[in-house]
Amino acid sequence: xxxxxxxxxxxxxxxxxxxxxxxxxxxxxxxxxxxxxxxxxxxxxxxxxxxxxxxxxxxxxxxxxxxxxxxxxxxxxxxxxxxxxxxxxxxxxxxxxxxxxxxxxxxxxxxxxxxxxxxxxxxxxxxxxxxxxxxxxxxxxxxxxx
Amino acid sequence: xxxxxxxxxxxxxxxxxxxxxxxxxxxxxxxxxxxxxxxxxxxxxxxxxxxxxxxxxxxxxxxxxxxxxxxxxxxxxxxxxxxxxxxxxxxxxxxxxxxxxxxxxxxxxxxxxxxxxxxxxxxxxxxxxxxxxxxxxxxxxxxxxxxxxxxxxxxxxxxxxxxxxxxxxxxxxxxxxxxxxxxxxxxxxxxxxxxxxxxxxxxxxxxxxxxxxxxxxxxxxxxxxxxxxxxxxxxxxxxxxxxxxxxxxxxxxxxxxxxxxxxxxxxxxxxxxxxxxxxxxxxxxxxxxxxxxxxxxxxxxxxxxxxxxxxxxxxxxxxxxxxxxxxxxxxxxxxxxxxxxxxxxxxxxxxxxxxxxxxxxxxxxxxxxxxxxxxxxxxxxxxxxxxxxxxxxxxxxxxxxxxxxxxxxxxxxxxxxxxxxxx
Numbered sequence: 001x002x003x004x005x006x007x008x009x010x011x012x013x014x015x016x017x018x019x020x021x022x023x024x025x026x027x028x029x030x031x032x033x034x035x036x037x038x039x040x041x042x043x044x045x046x047x048x049x050x051x052x053x054x055x056x057x058x059x060x061x062x063x064x065x066x067x068x069x070x071x072x073x074x075x076x077x078x079x080x081x082x083x084x085x086x087x088x089x090x091x092x093x094x095x096x097x098x099x100x101x102x103x104x105x106x107x108x109x110x111x112x113x114x115x116x117x118x119x120x121x122x123x124x125x126x127x128x129x130x131x132x133x134x135x136x137x138x139x140x141x142x143x144x145x146x
Numbered sequence: 147x148x149x150x151x152x153x154x155x156x157x158x159x160x161x162x163x164x165x166x167x168x169x170x171x172x173x174x175x176x177x178x179x180x181x182x183x184x185x186x187x188x189x190x191x192x193x194x195x196x197x198x199x200x201x202x203x204x205x206x207x208x209x210x211x212x213x214x215x216x217x218x219x220x221x222x223x224x225x226x227x228x229x230x231x232x233x234x235x236x237x238x239x240x241x242x243x244x245x246x247x248x249x250x251x252x253x254x255x256x257x258x259x260x261x262x263x264x265x266x267x268x269x270x271x272x273x274x275x276x277x278x279x280x281x282x283x284x285x286x287x288x289x290x291x292x293x294x295x296x297x298x299x300x301x302x303x304x305x306x307x308x309x310x311x312x313x314x315x316x317x318x319x320x321x322x323x324x325x326x327x328x329x330x331x332x333x334x335x336x337x338x339x340x341x342x343x344x345x346x347x348x349x350x351x352x353x354x355x356x357x358x359x360x361x362x363x364x365x366x367x368x369x370x371x372x373x374x375x376x377x378x379x380x381x382x383x384x385x386x387x388x389x390x391x392x393x394x395x396x397x398x399x400x401x402x403x404x405x406x407x408x409x410x411x412x413x414x415x416x417x418x419x420x421x422x423x424x425x426x427x428x429x430x431x432x433x434x435x436x437x438x439x440x441x442x443x444x445x446x447x448x449x450x451x452x453x454x455x456x457x458x459x460x461x462x463x464x465x466x467x468x469x470x471x472x473x474x475x476x477x478x479x480x481x482x483x484x485x486x487x488x489x490x491x492x493x494x495x496x497x498x499x500x501x502x503x504x505x506x507x508x509x510x511x512x513x514x515x516x517x518x519x520x521x522x523x524x525x526x527x528x529x530x531x532x533x534x535x536x537x538x539x540x541x542x543x544x545x546x547x548x549x550x551x552x553x554x555x556x557x558x559x560x561x562x563x564x565x566x567x568x569x
Contacts, residue, residue, distance in 0.1 A: 052235035053278035055557065061569030069568055080278045090566050095169040097566040118569070130169075 048137055053080035055133065057090060057097065064088070064099055066114030069138055075099065076137040083131040092130040093121065099135065149380045150256040150264065150287065150314055153294040154237060154271060156230075157282045157302065157309075159250035160188035163229045164219055166280040167556050167564045175216040179204055182399050182548050183220050203444075220549035228557045232279045240271050245384045253291055255384050261315055268310040287312040291382045292375030293319075295332040296350060300325060323351035323376065333372050338365055350376060396421050397490035401548035403442060404486045409545055410439065411473050413489055415538035418472035421491045422465035423531070426523055431461035431502050432468065434495035437475045442487035450484045460505045461497040464519060466536050473538065 048054065059073045067088060069075070075090070083089050088101050091111055100111035105120040111129070112120050123129045156162060160178040165171045175192035179185065186193075186202040196214055198207065204218065211218060230249050237244055243255035259267055268285040275283050286298025293313055300322055301311035313319045329339035331350055341364065347353050353361075354376040362370045371381045396417050404410050414437070425432055438453035454475040462468065472491065497503065522534045532541045554562035 052232040056563050057566040058563045059568045060565050061567050064568045071568070074563065075566065079280060092169055095172070097169070097564070099566045099568045 048076045049078070050076075053133075054078055054136075056139075057099075059099060059138070061099075063113035063115045063118040064101075067101065068140070069099065069114075069135075070140060072141075074139040075135050076139065077133040078136045079133040081134040081136070083134050088135040090132040090135065092132060097132060102131070147257055149289060150259060151289070151291050151294040151380075151384070152241075152254040152256050152268060152271070152285055152287045153247075153291070153298040154233075154252050154254060154275070155284050155286075155298050155302070156233060156250040157284060158188055158190055159230075159281070160219075160221060160226055161190045161193075162281050163222070163226050164217075164553055166229065168553065171217050175214055176219065177204075177216060178219045178221055179551075180221065182401055183218075183550055184399070187221065218551055220552040222549070222552050222555065224555045224558050225553065229279060229281060233275055233281055233283070236275045236278045237271070239274070240267070243384055243386060245386055253294065253384055256287065264314055265310060265312040268312060272309055283309070285310045287314050289314050289378040290375040290380040291384075292332050292372055293378065296326050296330075296376075297322065299330055320351055323354060324349050326350040328353050331372060331376075333368060338369070341365075395490065395492040396424070397488065397492075398547060399488045400486070400545040402545055403447075404545050405484070407477065407480045407482075409543070410476055410480055410486055410489070412538070412540055412543060413545055414472050414476040415469045415536070416540055416543075417489055417491055418469040419465050419535060419539045421472075421493065422463055422468045423523075423526075425463040425493070425496075426465075426519075429499040430496045431463045431499055432493040432495070433458055433461040433497055434493070435468070435472070436490075436492045436494055437472055437479070438490045438492075439476065439479050439486050440488040440490075441484050447485050448483070450481055452479050452481075454479055459507075461495075461502045463499065464515070465539075469536055469538060 044050075055077050057075045057077055059069050059075055060071055062071060069088075077090055081087075083102055085102055085104070088099065090097050090099055091102075092098070093111075098111070100113060100121065102109075103112040103120075104110060105112065105122065109123040109125065110120040111123060161171075161176045164176060164178065171190075173192070174190070175196055175198075176190040177186045177193050177198055178188035180187045183204060186198055186200060186204060186207070189198045189200070193216060196210060196216070198210075198216075204211075207216075210216065226249065234244070234246060234252060237252050237254060241254040241256060245253040247253055254271075256264065256267065264287050268287055272283055272285050275281060284298050284301045286294045286296065286301050287310075288294040288297050297311040297313045301307045301309055304311065311322070313322050316322070326349055328334060328342050328347055328349055329336070331353065334342070342348075342353065347356055354373060356373070358370065358373065361373050365372075374381050398413075398417055400413065404413065421432075421435075435456040435458070436453055437456065438451065440451040441447055441449050443449065456471045456475055458467070458471070476489070526533050526535075532539070535541075554564065556562055556564050
């Protein structure tokens with residue numbers, strides 16, 4: 001009975017994973033699906049555009065619960081983005097990092113919480129405020145896994 | 147096409163890294179210390195202004211530190227390496243050809259960019275690296291690596307340059323050369339500096355204009371090359387692929403003095419293992435290895451130091467083989483009655499893993515063992531260094547290198563992710 005041999009890629013001496021030069025024989029008439037249909041599994045790093053300017057911060061506190069940020073969540077923060085009104089940002093207050101939404105309160109710029117128990121923090125229009133980066137996503141866990 | 151080079155240098159790199167996540171360090175004098183918190187190896191501008199020098203022993207600076215509330219940090223290389231990778235990634239957006247010259251410096255090939263756009267390009271590089279990574283950088287641009295380096299140094303010093311200086315075909319080139327001390331030139335060491343100055347050559351311009359044959363006769367081809375580079379003739383190309391390391395060394399001071407053979411052997415095994423891991427990463431094998439031990443040269447204890455040479459019949463990077471030989475060597479080197487401060491391993495002869503010379507009388511390493519080691523490497527890569535190791539290797543011991551004031555591994559360890567208050 002005729003057999004078909006699959007000749008895999010030649011072995012690359014620099015690669016850590018050596019591929020077999022010859023796969024086991026596959027009976028003719030039942031060929032597997034062509035390799036070209038393979039796609040890469042979804043990559044969380046790509047989903048969050050995780051690159052040189054992407055950092056993680058750990059959220060601690062409850063003032064942004066309305067925005068879906070809970071204590072213990074991991075924030076995905078992009079330093080490259082220019083902060084705009086409405087963005088959730090890591091900003092500096094008294095030399096400490098804090099998470100708030102950039103917005104307006106009584107028509108004046110402010111850092112806004114998203115929890116009625118917290119008050120907006122006014123931004124001095126002359127001094128301004130240092131924004132460390134823009135929060136682009138949040139990693140929230142419902143269950144721990146081992 | 148004319149060549150154009152840029153040198154991008156991170157300003158006070160280790161200090162700048164520390165400031166990315168700790169805002170209280172801004173505008174304050176900050177110093178970063180070497181292993182075991184011994185010497186100053188990085189300084190903020192404020193610390194430089196206070197008179198801190200590279201290599202200052204920190205225990206001699208206590209008064210100054212107290213008086214000016216200097217922030218003193220242990221080095222945090224894991225964190226610095228991550229930021230270094232980020233800086234390089236951003237730089238790769240600006241040129242397809244990059245030489246990673248050191249942890250805080252990169253050469254970029256900017257050939258092809260129009261002369262009148264170069265300075266602006268440099269400013270864009272600076273702005274983007276700073277915005278993306280939080281690390282401030284200086285950019286020097288010139289027709290050769292030597293000139294790019296010189297321009298970078300001036301860019302840092304000059305207030306007017308604001309961190310970027312382009313001397314490529316610049317009418318100000320002579321001024322820049324004149325403003326550069328001959329001792330600050332790339333490749334001119336202290337010995338040559340003394341010789342040049344005693345011959346009346348004090349700055350880079352005077353050096354460039356010195357007779358060629360005189361430079362060659364006094365400073366060999368090394369000097370001639372620097373001189374040509376200053377004239378705008380590129381002699382030192384971009385090294386995109388780092389040269390294969392000829393030597394792999396681990397020299398470690400202990401966090402405390404060791405006086406027992408037991409602990410010295412423990413340390414030897416641990417560092418030998420590190421050495422083996424380094425070799426395996428670089429796909430190299432060691433053929434000859436020098437092991438040395440030393441007492442504390444700063445202390446008043448009796449002094450002793452000695453070394454032993456190990457020759458492997460067949461070059462290897464098998465951790466247990468290397469550990470065994472190194473521990474044997476340390477047993478021979480150890481003398482009772484001394485307190486040891488340092489151990490060093492220097493691989494003096496290396497071979498590539500896939501072209502190791504075999505030995506007529508030694509059985510070639512069996513593939514089963516190689517496969518096992520590869521699995522161990524992978525496990526340690528995935529689950530953290532030391533997950534699987536030879537029993538003589540310890541992870542935590544009293545003699546281990548101290549980093550008592552180290553910042554968190556902000557970007558490389560989940561438990562160290564920086565905290566932002568949401569309150």
